[in-house]
Amino acid sequence: NAGVTQTPKFQVLKTGQSMTLQCAQDMNHEYMSWYRQDPGMGLRLIHYSVGAGITDQGEVPNGYNVSRSTTEDFPLRLLSAAPSQTSVYFCASSYGTGRKETQYFGPGTRLLVL
Amino acid sequence: AQSVTQLDSHVSVSEGTPVLLRCNYSSSYSPSLFWYVQHPNKGLQLLLKYTSAATLVKGINGFEAEFKKSETSFHLTKPSAHMSDAAEYFCVVSGAGNTPLVFGKGTRLSVIA
Numbered sequence: 001n002a003g004v005t006q007t008p009k010f011q012v013l014k015t016g017q018s019m020t021l022q023c024a025q026d027m028n029h030e031y032m033s034w035y036r037q038d039p040g041m042g043l044r045l046i047h048y049s050v051g052a053g054i055t056d057q058g059e060v061p062n063g064y065n066v067s068r069s070t071t072e073d074f075p076l077r078l079l080s081a082a083p084s085q086t087s088v089y090f091c092a093s094s095y096g097t098g099r100k101e102t103q104y105f106g107p108g109t110r111l112l113v114l
Numbered sequence: 115a116q117s118v119t120q121l122d123s124h125v126s127v128s129e130g131t132p133v134l135l136r137c138n139y140s141s142s143y144s145p146s147l148f149w150y151v152q153h154p155n156k157g158l159q160l161l162l163k164y165t166s167a168a169t170l171v172k173g174i175n176g177f178e179a180e181f182k183k184s185e186t187s188f189h190l191t192k193p194s195a196h197m198s199d200a201a202e203y204f205c206v207v208s209g210a211g212n213t214p215l216v217f218g219k220g221t222r223l224s225v226i227a
Contacts, residue, residue: 004157033214035217040123040219040220041219042204042217042218042219042220043158043204043217044217045214045215048214058214059214090157090158092158100146100163100165100208102148102160102163103148103150103158103160103215105150105157105158105159106157107156107157108155108156108157
């Protein structure tokens with residue numbers, strides 16, 4: 001049971017490039033989400049999904065795209081990278097969508113946009 | 115809408131002394147509250163959670179938190195700090211239904227030998 005896995009661990013991009021951050025979980029969790037973490041800002045929600053085929057925007061969705069074709073995978077796409085997207089990105093999942101559910105976090109992807 | 119405020123961005127304690135990390139919340143609904151810990155270069159891990167059962171919640175590694183509705187607080191405590199407790203701690207609130215979690219900005223705990 002690997003839990004929540006993220007790839008890559010670290011990435012450097014040039015402004016304007018696109019890329020996909022991968023997230024997978026093997027716990028059969030319905031709810032998955034993407035956060036970005038910036039110094040002094042805590043974690044801010046980018047996009048989330050309550051099940052395969054269903055996604056919604058969080059607090060800071062601009063410049064990012066997601067899809068959920070399977071229960072296991074929830075990739076995050078940067079359409080045209082900007083320096084403001086330099087951050088640490090965390091994927092999380094939980095068994096249900098209820099407010100009492102524990103979130104399980106991946107190890108993070110550090111992204112540097114030059 | 116819900117919100118959470120962590121009152122200290124940085125707390126420094128000596129090893130063996132008590133830890134207090136403060137969190138106040140605001141919620142239109144009866145909230146669920148969580149504390150997560152993040153060690154350097156790691157993901158977040160659940161310490162403990164309150165979900166409308168007992169108001170004093172015990173978590174892992176000797177941490178506990180008390181839900182005080184009258185004070186809208188959910189402070190995290192530990193009787194005796196250990197060097198391994200040095201980390202970033204996040205207070206988190208959730209509201210009704212599928213509304214996403216709201217994270218505080220974090221409190222960095224330093225433990226001095």
